[in-house]
Amino acid sequence: MRIVSYRHDGREKSGILAGDEVRPFVDDLSTLQVIERGLDNVGTKPGVPLAAVRLLAPLRPASVRDFVAFEEHVEGVRRSVDGSAGVPEAWYDAPTFYFTNPHAIYGPGDDIPFPPASVARDFELEVAAVAGPGGTIxxxxxxNDWSARxxxxxxxxxxxxPAKGKDFASSLGPWIVTAxxxxxYRKDGFLDLWCSASVNGVEVGRDLLSNMGWTFETMLAYAARDSVVKPGDVLGSGTVGNGGCxxxxxxxxxxxxxxxxxxxDEVTLTVEGIGNLVNRVISGQAGRPLAAVRRRDAAKARAERQ
Structure with a gap:
């Protein structure tokens, strides 16, 4: 089943994609409310043609954890970003992640505003798991974990x-496919899905999602260890290898x-069994210049403490 969020007749709604039509949930339930209640406990109303709606990001998550589960990606991108070689030994200890900005989520067809000062603009091809109740997916x-390298x-x-190199935009879509x-597609615990990325119609990367080092279930369990994962939280796979960025x-x-x-530039991410996510790159508005840093006078500070 495919869960969508969309705009129709000036209103934002969520529903189920059934063929060429979208059937909104009864009581105007949001995607998050449906995830919390379970699909068996909600109904839908008569549908409208898919062609008549504007698809939005399928979910507005409270948190987004982005993992780094592909060795090939780690090896290549480290060399590019900080000049290091190989994969850190600590990578093999646990599925590392960072938190990105849940308030800067874009959907299918949206323009993506990069920091205007950035000249090393990049996409990142990932699949995200959406947490369900009780530690389920x-x-x-x-x-798409957009990156200002x-x-x-x-x-x-x-x-x-990373912080400002990442938190300006993430894309989700075009819908959520239920687990x-x-x-x-499951093979030895992993989802054996072909993933590809193209820029302006030219493919630049292709890899199998099953080349992940950890399963989504393991990443979810690790995220919840000594912490809290709520239904609707998003967990990114990390960027696939072989040109995933x-x-x-x-x-x-x-x-x-x-x-x-x-x-x-138009970036298209395609994942077998899910669909296509297409976005166009633009420049965002320039921010105000920062005030200069105040450098500490170590000798003066020591004298004042004596």
């Missing part, structure tokens, strides 16, 4: 981040080949 969607490289020199629908290719080739994204 409700479903899956395509996830030049900002990310500077930030991570402080051994903290049961993808069970036929441009930076991986830059690291392997020693040059920005293919070139960074620029205004007007």
């Amino acid at each position: 409700f479903g899956y969607t395509i996830f 030049d900002l990310q490289s500077r930030e991570m020199r402080v051994s903290l981040g 049961d629908e993808l069970e036929p 441009l930076a991986e290719l830059w690291g392997r080739r020693g040059a920005q080949d293919p070139p960074p994204l620029k205004d007007g």
Whole structure:
């Protein structure tokens, strides 16, 4: 089953995609409310043609954890971002993740506003699991973890981040496919789905989701350890290898080949069993200049404490 969020006649609703029509949930339930209640406990109303609606991000999650589950991606992108080689030994200990911004979620067809100062603009091809009640996985969607690599490289020199190199935009869509629908693709605990990425119609990367180092179930269990995961929380797989992002290719080739994204470029992410997520790159508005940092005078500080 496919769960969608959409705008129709000036209103935002959620529902089920059935063929060429969208059937809204009764009582105007949101996607999150449906996840919490379970699909067996909700109904739908008469549908409207899919062609008559504007699809939105299928969910507005309270939190987004983005993992890094592909060795090939780690190896290539480290070389590109900070010049390091290989995969850190700590990567093999546990499925590492970072939190990104749940308030900057874009949907299918949306323009993605990059920081205007960034000249190393990149996409990241991922699949995201959507948490269900009781430590289950409700479903899956395509996830684009947009990245300003030049900002990310500077930030991570402080051994903290990424922050502004990532938090300006993430894309989810085009819908959530319920977990049961993808069970036929399961192989040795992993989802054996082909994933591909293209820029302006030219494919630049392709990999199997089953090349992940950990299953989504393991990542969900790790996220919940000593913490809380709520229904509707999103967990990204991390970027697939073999060209799942441009930076991986830059690291392997020693040059920005293919070139960074620029205004007007259209990125299409395709995942077998789920669909296509298409977005166009634009420049966002420039922010105000920051006030200069106040550098600490160590000698003066010591004298004042004495």
